[in-house]
Structures are given as structure tokens and as C-alpha cells.
Amino acid sequence: MTGPFRTPYPGYDVLDKWDSPSYDDATREVLRARTTPPPRRFLSEARFAVLAALCDTVIPQPRARPVQIAPFLNAALHDDRGTGTRFAVMPPDRDAWPLGLDAIDAEAKAHHDGTGFADLARPERTLVLKEIDAERLRAPDAWQDMPAQKFFRALVLKQIAQFYYSQPAAMSEIGYGGPASPRGYVRLNAQGIDPWEAPYGQWKETDA
């Protein structure tokens, strides 16, 4: 097991560049709008709670103001945003998500004497998800022929991870440059970094 993640770039925040040439109006507008999560409109309250717990398990965020993920995934389902692909072995996204959230909840209950996924602590949730990813199912009927690992990786992990790592807080913790328009970068090789980039990371010996 990996210990809790600690950023190699403490103190670096891509939002500090908000008023610099790294940001343009379009980016500021988009990011400003995202500070207000959309209302819950598609998933039921119970399913939304499972989704929120899922996001918290995939992306633990021990920070004062965690990046909101679940409301945006829910809104994407409400808007039928799509991804361009529906694997034939999967139902359409708007059916797959409710089905999959119920199935994850059923797996949790099968593992933990009827306690639902959202009511488990993170370590227990993690174990339930690892079993699902390995297709070791305790509530196979709940999946109704939907391939569990495919749902977990192609929809759950991918959409949660892609959304999270598009947000400024995630960019900051990995030392990514963040928004860069109209100003991009000048120093392209390892000999130097631009003053508006993250300073070099603090790497532990074990990382190097």
C-alpha cells in the first residue's frame, strides 16, 4: 500500500497566476464558472451519495476545500454530454452509471453485512473497489451482465481522474504549469524553468 500522497510542490498554486499573461479571459470565465457546482439533477440522492463516496475514494483530498467532482459528473449525465464511445458490451452511459452505482453499493453491502458503500470508511471502500477491478464479485446479479472492470476503469476511474486532473488544485499539486494562454513557455529543456513555472520539486531520496 502506498502511504498518503504528499506534493513535491508545496506552496505552488497555478491560481496565483490568475492576473498574469498565463491566463486569458476564456480560461478565467471557465474556471470562475466551475467554482459553483451544478445542482443535483440526474442521479437520485442515494446514488449521488455513492458517486460522491466513489470520488472520495478514487481521489482522496485532505484539503480544506476539496475539488468538487461528483456534481460535474452528474451534470454531464443530465446533459447527456457523451464521450464519443459506447462500448457494445456496456449500456448507454445514462443507464450504465445508475446500474453501476447500485452494483457498487450492492458489493459493499455483500462485503460488510448490509452497510452501503457511502457509509464505509475509505480503507473499506478501497478494498471493495479493488475486488471489483479484479472482477471478484460478491453481488454478480447486481451487475446485470455489465462487465464490472470495464465499468470501473472505462467510466468510473477515467472520468473521475480526467476531471480531477483538469482542475487547478490538481495541476498545482503535480507541479504542472497550468493555464498558459497567451503566454506559454520559453525554456523547453531541462537546463531551465521559466519564472512562472513551479520551482523544482522537493523529491525524497526514495523517489530519486
Add this chain to the structure above:
Amino acid sequence: MTRPIGRRAAEAETDPRAVNGCAPDVFSRDGTVPMREFPESEEVDFVIVGAGCGGSVLAAKLAEAGMSVVLFDAGPFFRPLSDFASDEYEQEKLYWLDPRVSDGDDPIELGANNSGQAVGGSTVHFQMVSLRFRPEWFKSRTKLGYARDWPVDWQEMWKYYAEVENALKISGPIRYPWGPKRGRYPYRAHEVNEAGLVLARGAEALGVDWAPTPLCTVSAPRGKSPPCAYRGMCKIGCSVNAKQSMLITYVPRAIRAGAEVRDLAMVGRVETGQDGRATGVSYHRGGEWRHQKARNVVLAGYSIETPRLMLNSATSRHPQGLGNSNGMVGRNLMVHSNHAVWGEFEDEIRWYKGPPSMATCEHWNYVDDDPTKDFDGGYSFMSQGPLPGDFAGTLTGATGMFGDELLTAMGKYNRMAGLKIVGETMPAPDNRVTLADESDPLGLPRARVTYAFSDNDKRLQRHSLDFMSKMLGAAGGRNLLETSSTAHLMGGCAMGDDPETSVTDDMGRSWDIDNLWICDGSLMPTAGGVNPAMTILANAARIADRIVAARNG
């Protein structure tokens, strides 16, 4: 199609912008340029469906030759300077997000991987790698013993590569290490970023050539385009207009020459008359179905939408769909294997700076007699620079990792480098586009895409992963991770010399219907081991000249 994906300029996704005799000025924040318009009742010379690599070039060249042209695109007409944000989630508005049903033994991912939905098509979000086919690939059956021949001579294609490279001011090296001599690239090569230098170090360690990648973004000012700012966000749209996409090159050129562009116009059907010939198209725009008459209809919607439209246009006279009496429409769809090796490095590479693929190696496209080469076809590979969201999707898809394991792996983002192939796959008739038994919001049957790799494809993938692992290790990479994916689309409506085994002749004209044409990547009989954009562009420029010559002759 109807719902806005983006927050910024959402109206561009719901209300057509090329209207009332004006089109967006793509070099302005909110300006317009004059645009000629044609009445729907007027039979225009050419209706072209799709404003990407194929349709934009054809529209510009036909309009410049004096023909009346209406160019349709299902997507919005963006102004990059004001509409594009530095934000992966927002910029998904550039992709074809309405689902295609994907099945087969190796179902492919669509959308961001390979399908644009905007005026300018996939060039709005492509990563600008601008390579030519190896000459022998145009006769791969005759010269190399696999797949099929193109109905085109390589020297003719070579001439058109030069034409489109000049039109797009490709930035490339003075001396390119592989293939026959080519002229100098119009613009100097970009400085190679650290991610590219990793490839260079690995290549030198293994004793193979490498080169700065010829790229479709300018290295010096060009007209209203500034030089590349090295933002590294090419895959989500260039917000400074350095990238020479169709949106800011051939499309404006087409409009200047008198072509009309209709954005947010989804063509649902090619109409045919009593005699079986095309008479125009039915399209959905501004909330209603409309009709445009035309003497010729050209399909340029790429390898999924072009066959889908032909199949969706079936009539009693064309019961299998248009141009499909031999059943070849939609068949021999190809992808590129897009397998990759990723590794951690001692230094911070910061691969996010600059275009993602600044160095390339085409060694395995040009070597035929190496004892380890146990496959037909070839592959190139390039250095990588995925954006964080994109890379997180790659990691989770390949490993299933999440939680602190994922956060820790992503925490090494700045110390990662990778090599990824563009690997040729073999054409196979059962890899194909058909119609699904479900419909899109306009009521049009969706595409079903069926795909499986051949044994040869799998040998090529394995070979490439072994070679790239060796190279990345030699460059200092550790804890290597292999991933598999696909990119690009080719084929589906192959051109050829034989009406029994192809969909069109050598100039893209349907064997069945003499005023129905195809001009996009679906014509490609083979995939080659390089990114397809330059080949689609060059082929479109060639077809345009052939059409003009036939008309004048």
C-alpha cells in the same frame, strides 16, 4: 449536435455563426469576414460534407477554380482567440461526443482519440505531426508483399505533399533522415523540448536515427499567426493561432475564393433522383431539416461519418446504401496502434512544454531486413507530452490504480517521459462501419464500429514495446509502464483500380454514382506507419486538381 458542451461561447454550439453573408473572422475575437451565400434552390457545383483535412482543401481549390461550393460541417465555427480556454474539460467541445457503438474483439475508443466536430475537423485538436508516407507504401502489395496497392503513384503524391506542406508552412528539419530526398521544409524546425531530447538520447544510445518532428505550427510569424508559444495544449485547441489548422488556413481561403460554409449543419442524407444520381443533401440546421441542391456531392466526414452517411442514404434503387453495390462501404476500416512506454526520470522533464511530439523516429518504417522484424508494415514513434487529465486517463485505464497510488503516480508527472507509436495495422474487411439499431437525437441511425487487431498487428505492437522499452531505458528511464491504445482512422471507403474491391476510383469518384465523391481519410487503402493528416491533405489537393482538370478538359 444540439447541446452546448462548453461554457465559453456556448452560443457557437447552438446558433450557426456563418449566416447573413458573414463568417467568423478566425483571427479576431469577435469579427466577421464577408462570405458568399448560395440559395438552396440553386444547384451548386459541389456540396462538400465535412470541413476537415479533406473537405477544406477541396473546397478552397475548387472555389479558386471558379466553381460554386457549399461546405457543410456538423460542428461549430470557433474563433480560437476568444473561444478556446486552457482547460481540458471545456475543450472537449472540439470532439465528436455523440456516441458511436464500438464492438469487435478489440473495440476502439472514439471521440477525443480520433474524431473532431468543428469547422476545421480534427486538425483543430490534432498534435500537428506532419509526416509523409514511405514511397513503397503506395504499392505495399507489389513492393513489400502485404495489404493492397494505392491507385496512385508515389511521385505524384510527393508533389502534393510539398504543396500542402508549403500551404501550411510546416516547420521541420533541414535534413530528414529517412526516405528519398525532400525539399527543405518551409519553416525552420522548432527547438526540441526535453521530452524530445529523451528520445534523441535513446536513439543515439541504440544507434538509430531520430529527427525533430516536422510540425504544423509555425516557428516564426506568418501573416496573422504568431510563432508557437509552446503552451503544449495542441490537443485541446490552439488559442493563439500558431497551429495551422484547416480552421485558420484552407477554410478562410475557401471563403475568400467564394465558397460558403454552413456550420452546425448535420447532413443526414444524400438525396438521389430517379436516375440514381445525387441531387443534393438534406441537412439539419437551426432546428429544422433543410435541403441543398447540387450537381455533385462530396463526402468528407472521415472514416466513420462518410460510410454512415452512405448507408443512411439507402433508397429502393440503392438498397445497400449509396455507392455500395459491391458491399465495400464501411469495410477495411483501420486505426493506428498507439502503444506506448512510459518511464520515470531523475530530472524534471516537464513534458508539458511545447507541442507534445517534438522528436520522432521512423527507423522501423524504413527497415525491411532486420532479423527482429517479425511483422509486415511499419511504425514510427514520437516523444510524448500528455496533459494531466489525459495522462491520468492513460494510467487508470492501463493499471486500474486509484487513491493514493494514483495521486503518487501522478505526482511524478514532471519527471515522466514516454514514447508512443503510430503503428500500421492491416486492412481487414471485417473491421468495418455499419449502422447500429439505435439513433442519435436527430433520428439518424448511429454508426457501429467493429474492430479486431490481426496477428500481424499484435506482433508489431509487441516489437514496438520491446524496442521503445530498450530505448527509454537507455535514455535513463526507470519503472517502465506499457500501455495500449489506438489513434487515427483510415479507410472504410477505399479507393482503388478494381470496382469489385474498392468504393471509388483513383480520384475519389464512386464507382456506382458518377456525381458522388469521397475526399477524406476513408479513401486510404492502407494506413502506413505515420500520422495520416498530411496524406489526407495531399490526396485532397490531388483530387481537387484532377476534378478541375477533368472539368476543363
